[in-house]
Amino acid sequence: MKRIGKFSPYLLIAPSFFLSVFVIGYPIFDVVRMSLFKVNRFGKLQKFNGFGNFTKAFSDDVFLQTIGQTAIWTVSVVGGTVLLSIPIAMILNEDFYGRSVARTIILLPWAVSLAMTAVVWTWVVNGDFGTLNMTLNSLGLMDGNYVWLANADAAFTIVILIGILVSIPFTVTIFLGGLTSIPDTLYEAAMTDGASGWKRFRYITMPLLKPFTQIAVVLNVIYVFNSFPLIWIMTNGGPANQTDILITYVYKQAFRFGKLDKAAAGSVVMFAMLVIFTILYFYITRDKHPAAKKAKDADDAVLEDLNVSKA
Amino acid sequence: MKSRFLTACAVGALIAASALSTVGVAYAKDTIRVRLAEYSTKTGPFFKGLAEKYNAMQDGVEVKVEHLPWPEMQQQLVTDISAGTAPDISHMATRWMAGFAKDGALAPIEGLMSDSFKQSFVPTFLDLQKQDGHTWGLPIAASARGMFINKELFAKAGISSAPKTWDETLAAAKKISALGDQIYGIGVQGHDLDTEGYWFYSLWTHGGAIIGENGKSGFASAEAIAATDNYIRLIKEGATQPGVTASSREDLQNLFAAGKLGMVLSGPWLNKQLSEEAPNIKYEIAAIPTKTTSATYGVTDTISVLDTSQHKEEAIKFLEFAFNDENRLEFGKIEGFVPVLNSMAKEKFFTDDPNMAVFLEMSPVARFAPLVPHWEEMADALKAGLSQAYSGDMSSQDALQKAAAKMDELLAE
Numbered sequence: 001m002k003r004i005g006k007f008s009p010y011l012l013i014a015p016s017f018f019l020s021v022f023v024i025g026y027p028i029f030d031v032v033r034m035s036l037f038k039v040n041r042f043g044k045l046q047k048f049n050g051f052g053n054f055t056k057a058f059s060d061d062v063f064l065q066t067i068g069q070t071a072i073w074t075v076s077v078v079g080g081t082v083l084l085s086i087p088i089a090m091i092l093n094e095d096f097y098g099r100s101v102a103r104t105i106i107l108l109p110w111a112v113s114l115a116m117t118a119v120v121w122t123w124v125v126n127g128d129f130g131t132l133n134m135t136l137n138s139l140g141l142m143d144g145n146y147v148w149l150a151n152a153d154a155a156f157t158i159v160i161l162i163g164i165l166v167s168i169p170f171t172v173t174i175f176l177g178g179l180t181s182i183p184d185t186l187y188e189a190a191m192t193d194g195a196s197g198w199k200r201f202r203y204i205t206m207p208l209l210k211p212f213t214q215i216a217v218v219l220n221v222i223y224v225f226n227s228f229p230l231i232w233i234m235t236n237g238g239p240a241n242q243t244d245i246l247i248t249y250v251y252k253q254a255f256r257f258g259k260l261d262k263a264a265a266g267s268v269v270m271f272a273m274l275v276i277f278t279i280l281y282f283y284i285t286r287d288k289h290p291a292a293k294k295a296k297d298a299d300d301a302v303l304e305d306l307n308v309s310k311a
Numbered sequence: 312m313k314s315r316f317l318t319a320c321a322v323g324a325l326i327a328a329s330a331l332s333t334v335g336v337a338y339a340k341d342t343i344r345v346r347l348a349e350y351s352t353k354t355g356p357f358f359k360g361l362a363e364k365y366n367a368m369q370d371g372v373e374v375k376v377e378h379l380p381w382p383e384m385q386q387q388l389v390t391d392i393s394a395g396t397a398p399d400i401s402h403m404a405t406r407w408m409a410g411f412a413k414d415g416a417l418a419p420i421e422g423l424m425s426d427s428f429k430q431s432f433v434p435t436f437l438d439l440q441k442q443d444g445h446t447w448g449l450p451i452a453a454s455a456r457g458m459f460i461n462k463e464l465f466a467k468a469g470i471s472s473a474p475k476t477w478d479e480t481l482a483a484a485k486k487i488s489a490l491g492d493q494i495y496g497i498g499v500q501g502h503d504l505d506t507e508g509y510w511f512y513s514l515w516t517h518g519g520a521i522i523g524e525n526g527k528s529g530f531a532s533a534e535a536i537a538a539t540d541n542y543i544r545l546i547k548e549g550a551t552q553p554g555v556t557a558s559s560r561e562d563l564q565n566l567f568a569a570g571k572l573g574m575v576l577s578g579p580w581l582n583k584q585l586s587e588e589a590p591n592i593k594y595e596i597a598a599i600p601t602k603t604t605s606a607t608y609g610v611t612d613t614i615s616v617l618d619t620s621q622h623k624e625e626a627i628k629f630l631e632f633a634f635n636d637e638n639r640l641e642f643g644k645i646e647g648f649v650p651v652l653n654s655m656a657k658e659k660f661f662t663d664d665p666n667m668a669v670f671l672e673m674s675p676v677a678r679f680a681p682l683v684p685h686w687e688e689m690a691d692a693l694k695a696g697l698s699q700a701y702s703g704d705m706s707s708q709d710a711l712q713k714a715a716a717k718m719d720e721l722l723a724e
Contacts, residue, residue, distance in 0.1 A: 040414045043393040062695075127554045128493070128566060145493065147554020150501075150702070155557075238502055239556040240698035255386040257688040258410055 028271070034264035041258030053265035062241050063249060063266065069156070070225065070245040077163035078220045081171050082213065084164065089175030090205070110169035118233035121162050125149060152242035155235050159243060163230055167223070171216050178212030179205070214285055218278055225274060246270050340373040341622050343629060344398035347376060348384040348612075350452065350646045351583065357645055358633075365632050372625045392416050392617070399620035400630065402451060405439060405613045409682040412447045418616045419445035423627040431634070436611055436651045439679055448615035449630060452648040454578040455673045456512065456608045458600065462593040464494060464573045473597035477516070477541050480574065480600045484550035487573035498563035498575040499542050501555040501701045507690045508608050508680075509560075510697055512576050512599050513538035515606035515678050522681050528718035530693055531711040539700050539707040541602070546701060556698045568592065578610075579647045582666045596669040609677030611651070649674060685721040692717035 035053050038046040057063050092103050109117065124132050127147030136142040149155045182205065190200050228247050231237065237244035237252070244252075246266060254263035347358050355378035362374040377398065379387060385407060391397045392411075403411070411417050421429075424446070429437070436450040460473050468486040484496025500509035511521070519534030529535060545551050552558060552566060564581055566572040568589040575581075576599060585592055599607050616626045632638070636654050643650055643660060649670050650656050661667050680686065696714035699705040 041389060041410060042414060042416065126562075127557065128552070128562070128569075128571070145553060147557045150554030150557035152702075236503060238694075238698060239702060240695040240704070252691070255389060256691070257685065258389070258414075259688075 039261040066249045080164040081167040085171035093179040107169045114229040345400040346398040347378045421446040448613035450611040451614040452612045455670045457596040495552040496550040503559035516601045518603040528715040531715035607673040689718040
């Protein structure tokens, strides 16, 4: 009777567990399998190819160039987003007149589909009819039209800026959640001790936001690294593949050129990069000082004893 | 409670049964699924109309038409073929056909077509659908290209006749660009779909070829470099629109329709766009300018029977109906392509319209993109090379050699 009791929870969750494993695991398994075979354009496995597809991908100049561009894209978009989102979240966390309107405006880009955003911005930066050139001209900042997407550096900068713009709402939401969880009493105590605004930010806000920053960075890296519509619609990877990132490269290989095997190898590489990044990132940002952690736990315990709610 | 449940069950069963029976009736005939890509908003309704007529004419099969936009076509088709849900008949770009045929997705149709049906096509266009001794599809649409000229801008710049050579084109384009006011002499395409096609005009008229006589890439031949430098000269002398590497085919067409472009190389579909969006633009269409050789870019689209179809014979019968004179004339009127049937080439609609006649006249010198399995990827490498050459990031020779090396590597695969 006791033994059944011990196993019954596992028995009960087993169906959903295996369903999840299947739903999540099968596509991964399938891509890994495809990456090891020669595959025709309709996804039919032909013959085992070992690491042939990987060597082929890594001997492709465009693939290597794309890896570099993906790194620039991801670091710039995520870095920019996090740096901008913390102050925005702090402002929105203050109590001021019209806060809910401000919050809505900040979160609005989230409600528009990425594809629509991309199409609209493509028109904004259009050389002949775009409103950006028109505005700059009428402000007297520029004379004549500049075709922004014709130059690789300008095009990449523009997609990165728009990437930041669309990532801000989600990130601000995470940080707002984090700021709400910091008890006001900590700031009050610090102020009584005469801590300046910078010191309060540096020694209270920053450390207590750390877990939220971690989550914001990891989730954003995953989303941005895999983000397809912006670049696809605005530049299609051009000019001359100089704005391609791995995901657009893989898509072109698979659906334009019919090379599903090479695309699968590329996808596996992408997956591996993300897994390695996530593990490394959590390892680097782990709590390095067990003493500090102990102290924090003690703090929490005190707060609990005093029955002070953290939220 | 229980009786209510029973009633619900009974009602449900009844509904299910009636649904089944209607489905049963509809599927008594074999269904032929036809998938088409849209040239315009009228393509879908036109083919749906054809299917309706055909369904009313005979009792053997029921034809169902699905239509979707061109950009989604390739991926959708690949996905459906992999999933085993491909239609019986599908429309595609002729350049995809080679790859599809090689991977066994298409049915050879030469054995299913009657001799008279085969002979009704203009041979150049039907021959293009043949490979390895089989016919893999029918040319559903064909186009040649010409040079559209804005007559008003020409008059303003004091140019009396359409330029015949590239040197004359440069001179004319410079005069038009000099008009200022964001008006540009000639459009050069450097971005997106068909960038390579825009380059072929220059390549072929300079005497170059996509595949050289030795069977290797002709992207980096002396003629190809001269052809590229021809466009670079236009760009450097300020005779083109700014930002060539971001200008797609649509961008150029929109500029021309806005009256801001003196010349643009394009196909018959631009007539349609101009008549709808810019009826006030006064234009004429001339032959593509030449250096050594007279040439134009010919493109066909294909309609094929899929290898998985269970009704190949019936499918061909429907296609035979769709390609009769009456239906093709109607199609020509709606979409404005060059006729693919011998009988249509003499049709007044095509010969009397000066905006169509040039394309018919240029058809004999039309050249086509090669039908090789990895063409899309070769064209992509070329596109990247051209982009670097036009922007001045690389010399035309280096950029083209890179593209040629990629093409040779793919030809060897």
